[in-house]
Amino acid sequence: MADTLTLLEQVEAPWKADLRGHFASASGIPPYEAVRRQFDRAADLMGLDSDVRKILSTTMNEIVVHFPVRLDDGHVAMFTGYRVQHNNALGPFKGGLRYHASLELDEVRALAAWMTWKTAIARIPFGGAKGGVQFDPSRYSRAELERITRRFCYALGQNIGPEYDIPAPDVNTNAQIMAWILDTYLSTMSPHDRQRGMHVVTGKPVESGGSLGREKATGQGIVFLIQRWAKEAGLDLACATFLVQGYGNVGSWAARLLARSGAKLIAVEDVTGAIRDPDGIDTEQLAEHVGRHGGVAGFAPGVDHETFLSTHADIFIPAAMANQITAATAPLLDVTLVAEGANGPTDPDGDTVLARRGIHVIPDILCNSGGVIVSYFEWLQNKQGDYWELEEVDRKLQAKITAAYDRVRDMAQRRNVDWRTAAYIVALSHLEAVYKERGIFP
């Protein structure tokens, strides 16, 4: 691990961001337990078919791999990687890869299940999966990260594939990681088949077959939904204020795009700390600062975690890790809307507090689906060998994600339930219909 800091200067900010350890520590209900409770609540309310319920309440495949990688100092270290495939009734498994020191199997199960619901709500022909490697990437050089990524891909072998299971970026992974996976996967294919493997990952660099608009897609989707919600709630975004937790891919794009509506970012928190400025924080300059320094700390006056969470604003966008809004922290929030960019930022106890306090939530499985929607567009473009203009990608994203929003809003009104439960009912009804049509083999 020699020269870690020097080499870290050459790679993108997220690697560096974890250097100082977690700022906002997560407690609350473990994510897979949260999924079970959310699932059970919706399944009970809608009277989900008992056979379909059994199928969807468990994962299909759980792959755990242990693999060796030679480090820069010559030693070999062992790494543990995961890929959990929750369900593929609607199409190939789909979901991101996360690099994080605290990643473990139960969390990956939760993240995989959320992907199944997300793709069903968005009506895209993918199933749900998630994976990653349990390690802190900020402690490794760029060359080590490349070897860890390639060896992880090799260890997964035929458990991923362009028509079977398609990874994408998530926390601490990005387009560069996807390019290494693509190259490794193609290198292990027969030369005759190589051109048929381009869509084994999405979120690739544009030059390597990625889609225009994929990098910003999750943030863009969040902003399309906030705009729709604001219109219906009568909130003028030009006069609105917002908070963001996490200034990586999702948080920084959501902030920059929302700021273009005139809304003012007044506080941000990431792994390096929290900053606040009631006069407004320049979202573009902050992104440059994070690129240079690895985090938001130092850009504006610092505040502690509780002060950040209790800042009065119209909108809060959690875009970092799970379990940030819990029974302990939900009472602190002083906002009208929580637009969930992260996966699982609110646990079921946090949900109860938000509902009691009348704080509206656009749930993760709807709110952050812009990423997987544009991943689907990338996959289609790779298969067709035909690449779309950015305007076309954005237009199609807006159409798909707002249709999903309308489905969830209408379900919430029809059943008089909160939006997370409504989103689950939309997803489970779709999957139930598919299972009933096809039956259970044999």
Ligand code: NAD
């Ligand atoms: P990223 O690695 O680009 O950024 C993560 C951000 O979270 C960084 O700013 C980091 O400093 C911050 N962070 C990490 N731990 C923190 C903590 N304990 N307290 C405060 N801040 C912390 O990751 P990303 O791709 O932006 O993903 C963020 C969230 O969005 C994750 O929950 C991910 O699953 C979800 N998500 C991502 C995508 C995508 O397309 N990348 C799509 C859907 C959902």
